[in-house]
Amino acid sequence: MSTISKRNLTQALTAFLFLLPGLVLFITFLLGPMIYSFRISFYDWNIVKPENSEWVGLANYARAFSNPIFRRAVINTLAYAIITVPGQMIIGLYVAVLLDQKIRGRAFFRVIYYLPVITSWVIVSLLFEYMFSGQAGLVNYILRDVFNIIPKNILWLADPILAFVPIDLLGIWKGVGWTAIIFLAGLQAIPKHLYEAAEVDGADGIAKFLHITIPLLRPTTVFLVVVLTIGALNAYISNLLITNGGDPLDLTHFILTLMYEATFKRLDFGYGSAISYILTVFVFVISVVQIRLLRQQVEI
Numbered sequence: 634m635s636t637i638s639k640r641n642l643t644q645a646l647t648a649f650l651f652l653l654p655g656l657v658l659f660i661t662f663l664l665g666p667m668i669y670s671f672r673i674s675f676y677d678w679n680i681v682k683p684e685n686s687e688w689v690g691l692a693n694y695a696r697a698f699s700n701p702i703f704r705r706a707v708i709n710t711l712a713y714a715i716i717t718v719p720g721q722m723i724i725g726l727y728v729a730v731l732l733d734q735k736i737r738g739r740a741f742f743r744v745i746y747y748l749p750v751i752t753s754w755v756i757v758s759l760l761f762e763y764m765f766s767g768q769a770g771l772v773n774y775i776l777r778d779v780f781n782i783i784p785k786n787i788l789w790l791a792d793p794i795l796a797f798v799p800i801d802l803l804g805i806w807k808g809v810g811w812t813a814i815i816f817l818a819g820l821q822a823i824p825k826h827l828y829e830a831a832e833v834d835g836a837d838g839i840a841k842f843l844h845i846t847i848p849l850l851r852p853t854t855v856f857l858v859v860v861l862t863i864g865a866l867n868a869y870i871s872n873l874l875i876t877n878g879g880d881p882l883d884l885t886h887f888i889l890t891l892m893y894e895a896t897f898k899r900l901d902f903g904y905g906s907a908i909s910y911i912l913t914v915f916v917f918v919i920s921v922v923q924i925r926l927l928r929q930q931v932e933i
Contacts, residue, residue: 693907714865725812819853
């Protein structure tokens with residue numbers, strides 16, 4: 634064996650040894666359970682005696698697609714993504730542009746905008762539940778007693794449509810800071826001489842934003858659209874706490890809250906596993922489509 638081959642083999646072996654602990658953890662706690670869960674999805678799983686579980690094939694998947702509650706959960710999840718992803722991106726870009734300016738206390742404002750990101754989902758979900766309470770909620774108090782916009786309290790959480798108002802607002806509010814930070818990094822990577830050249834040609838602020846900023850932010854935008862969409866499709870905690878996971882009448886479920894209910898409340902592990910893999914394929918397909926549609930050559 635040549636000296637170069639021995640050196641390459643030594644380097645590869647060294648790299649593998651450094652990667653080995655991470656690979657062991659990945660296989661033990663991620664890949665292994667995923668494969669086992671996929672197996673469970675083809676059974677009427679017996680949690681007490683797994684060996685007595687009955688093979689049902691694709692019945693759990695067919696049951697999910699034929700279930701009107703599951704179809705409603707899919708619509709709710711998609712609607713949440715359609716509302717919160719553009720909301721986070723539009724407000725986040727606006728905040729990023731403001732924070733990119735040379736203003737006094739810029740670091741302080743960056744911290745303030747990022748604080749919602751690091752707050753606990755549980756705490757802010759319970760806070761929004763209180764704010765939109767139909768009896769003594771802060772929102773009803775402001776709308777009825779302060780501005781006299783409504784004649785009586787709105788039962789936000791008792792209506793299957795209005796219940797998503799606090800959930801959607803919470804999703805946008807919670808993600809704006811992170812989105813703004815990512816956009817801010819993209820803005821600071823744009824060469825300043827492009828703006829200077831545009832000014833020489835007589836371009837105003839709007840023209841520079843539309844023809845320089847937006848096109849050069851395309852890679853950042855693609856990243857954010859994909860990541861935020863994946864996060865929205867996996868929304869769980871806010872819905873579980875604000876609507877108690879589907880109230881009223883199982884009309885406000887997200888896909889993950891329905892999976893949680895099937896798996897841990899009804900102990901229907903086969904059905905719950907099938908729902909989780911439907912969501913996995915769903916997220917993968919949407920992510921691929923988004924990347925293909927948004928990935929284009931930048932022209933300015």
